Amino acid sequence: MLSHDRVWAAIDALAERYSLSASGLARRAGLDSTAFNKSKRLSSDGRPRWPSTESLAKIIEATGASLEEFTGLVEGRAASVAQHRSAVPLLGFAQAGAGGFFDDAGYPAGQGWDLVELPARATETSYALQVQGDSMLPLYRNGDVLIVEPGAPTRKGDRVVVKTTAGEVMAKVLDRQTMKSIVLVSLNPAHPDRDIPTRDIEWVARIVWASQ
Numbered sequence: 001m002l003s004h005d006r007v008w009a010a011i012d013a014l015a016e017r018y019s020l021s022a023s024g025l026a027r028r029a030g031l032d033s034t035a036f037n038k039s040k041r042l043s044s045d046g047r048p049r050w051p052s053t054e055s056l057a058k059i060i061e062a063t064g065a066s067l068e069e070f071t072g073l074v075e076g077r078a079a080s081v082a083q084h085r086s087a088v089p090l091l092g093f094a095q096a097g098a099g100g101f102f103d104d105a106g107y108p109a110g111q112g113w114d115l116v117e118l119p120a121r122a123t124e125t126s127y128a129l130q131v132q133g134d135s136m137l138p139l140y141r142n143g144d145v146l147i148v149e150p151g152a153p154t155r156k157g158d159r160v161v162v163k164t165t166a167g168e169v170m171a172k173v174l175d176r177q178t179m180k181s182i183v184l185v186s187l188n189p190a191h192p193d194r195d196i197p198t199r200d201i202e203w204v205a206r207i208v209w210a211s212q
Contacts, residue, residue, distance in 0.1 A: 002074065004048040008041055010073035011051065011059065018063045018209065028210075029058035064208045088147060089113035089127040096129060096169040106150040106163065106203030116145060125150060126208070129161060129171075136171055139187045140210060146171065147209040159207040160184075164200050171207065
């Protein structure tokens with residue numbers, strides 16, 4: 001039976017599965033960081049307050065979880081975090097700009113990749129990039145691991161990794177993509193946004209998960 005307590009417990013379990021706190025999950029989904037606080041689960045008169053369907057949809061999308069996975073958490077029948085771990089190739093951002101690590105479509109290739117296990121939904125073509133330095137603050141910190149899905153459809157507002165033909169690799173927010181260029185918004189306000197001609201883009205891949 002669906003209950004208030006089970007739905008909130010499922011939100012907490014989803015956050016734990018993806019190595020997040022409840023506030024971290026809210027931020028990842030673009031919600032106020034206090035959206036899932038214990039104090040927000042009851043109204044001022046003590047009655048149970050339900051999370052909105054919009055917020056549930058956002059956390060499912062932000063983690064890459066499926067509706068079935070979340071429903072399983074609500075019903076208490078989901079598997080453990082360990083059973084959902086996926087091993088994916090791992091490379092540091094500093095190395096990603098060098099030649100030989102990717103094929104022409106942006107898929108992992110060659111030698112030099114490590115493997116990392118993360119509690120995330122990964123496909124056979126997913127790989128991980130480890131953030132190095134502070135150029136992606138405040139969203140991503142040094143040491144955070146981003147799971148990237150080459151070939152996944154991208155749209156305005158998606159977080160993406162882009163590699164240029166000059167060997168530059170960057171994580172940005174996709175603002176606009178046309179036949180002539182791609183417009184990218186920087187994660188760190190100290191770094192400029194970019195408008196890069198399409199001819200100078202080697203590949204674009206969507207970030208589907210991040211350890212934070």
